[in-house]
Structures are given as C-alpha cells and as structure tokens.
Amino acid sequence: MPEGHTLFRLARTLNEHFAERVVSVSSPQGRFADAAALLDGTRLEVAESYGKHLFVDFEQERRVHVHLGLYGKLAVHRGAALPPVGQVRLRLVADGTDGRSPSYADLRGAPACELMTAAEQRALLARLGPDPLRPDADWTRAWERISTSRAPVGALLMDQSVLAGVGNVYRAEVLFRHRVDPLRPGRTLRRSQVERMWKDLVELMADGVRTGRIETIHPPHDEVGVGRVLTADTADSPVFVYRRTGLPCFVCGATVRTEVLAARNLFWCPRCQPRFRSRARAG
C-alpha cells in the first residue's frame, strides 16, 4: 500500500541491504538504461523517503527519485539475484564480494524513476507539505493551508502540498476517527481539531511503519476513536470505513457511503460524520 508509511519502510529496507555498498545498477526493461549505466559500480550511500517520494543517493552527488504511483512495486530480496521476471525498470545488486550478504532489489511499474539533481530535489521537496512520519515536521504549515482554503477537508488531506504521505486510506480513516464531514470546507475547522487530527496521523502512520499495514481500529476502543465504543465485531476489518461501502458502521450501524472526491473514492459514515452546516447568522 504505497502511502507514506510504505515508502518509509522501503527506504529503511534499502538501507539495511544496500547502504554504503558498491552496487550493480541495471535496467532489464531498458527504460532506465542510460542512468543505470552511469550509476553502475558506484557506491549507494543512503535511501530516504519524503511523503510518497523515495530518494536513493549515490556517490558523486547522484540521486535517483522514485515514485511508486498507484501500483509501482519495489521488491528487496536477500540472496543472489535471480533472472528478472516481468518489466523490471531498475535493479540493484550487491553481490556479496564486500563480505556482506548478497542482496538485490527490483523496481516495477513506477511512473517515476529518474536521476535528479540536488536543485531539482529541493524544488520537489519545497512543494510538499509536512510529513507526519518526519520528526521535524511542522504541522502548522498544514494548518495555514487548511485554515485559508474553501476546499473540502477531504480533498485537502490528499493534497501533497498540504500534507505529505497521506493517501486515500488514511484520509478516510482519520476523518472518521475525528467525526469530520469530508466535504466540510477547510477554513471552517478549528485549529485544535486540525492539531488533534495531525497528532492522530503521526501515531497511525508510525503504527503503519511498525506493522506494514494500515490498521486504524484499536479495539475495544481507543482514546482518539474519539472515546467511541465499537458496537460490532471488527475482526474482519482493519479499518473503519475504507472500502466498506454498504456495510454497517462499527460504531453506529449506519450504512457506510462512498462518493468520488478529488477523483478518488471517498468513504464515510453519514451518521458519525454528519453533513457540516455553517452556522446561520442573525440578520
């Protein structure tokens, strides 16, 4: 599931296998062949993620930018490299002649796999909002965007320039956990509410890094599920509303709904997240 926690784990795994090692770099599929030839036989220094972006730094200030998009995959394996299967855009191999365990990694299906200069990387990072997985993240930058936007909060949470790393699953789940109407305009939210949602995302995404899965139900109930008690067996679902269209809400029993918002399927409970109405003004 390539939301931010997946990229964070991938960077960590790449470092465990390849950091500070001389690697063979190739592009069996051919679409990254020129860049691969440039990097081949050089030292991979470190991998790092920002939001849903992955950067792999090589010696001589060379770095590869990878974005997995909806269905890109990066598989890392221990052991000697097997012949590539399918369309392998990028392959990294550490053959073990350095005395460490041999490893290899294959990248498939990614919309972005490219060499990037330091200036290009800075420009890309400058477009990203705070990433809940980064300890130095400043959530008030997200608040500044949300509090001044008429756009629905359900669209703002998916906007990587507002928050980096949040995808469709975390969007739906955090809105449910805080009983927020996804269509509510950003600027009608209170600062304290956005702060609570941010802190919840920090914990939920850190859990995602630990487990490798998005699990937003912590039975029998948790403080942020905002003091609510589960009224149904949730054993078959790790989440409250994501992809549960037509099924009963675990808290109130109402039917979970779906609607397209910002070109993506949005899931919510119409009773737990009632439609926001701006306060009528006396006049």
Place this chain on the structure above:
DNA sequence: GGCGCATGCTCAG
C-alpha cells in the same frame, strides 16, 4: 483465463 479496479500523480486539452 479475462476483466475491472486499486493505496497516485502528471500531462494534454
């Protein structure tokens, strides 16, 4: 086996 959809994002129009 075929089909359609999916955790994302960019670009053309």
Place this chain on the structure above:
DNA sequence: TGAGCCTGCGCCC
C-alpha cells in the same frame, strides 16, 4: 476531465 503508467488482486466464468 480523461488518459497514461502497465502491476497485482479479487472476482467471475
């Protein structure tokens, strides 16, 4: 707004 990327999965046959 729609196509594109071109993988993996669940579902249906």
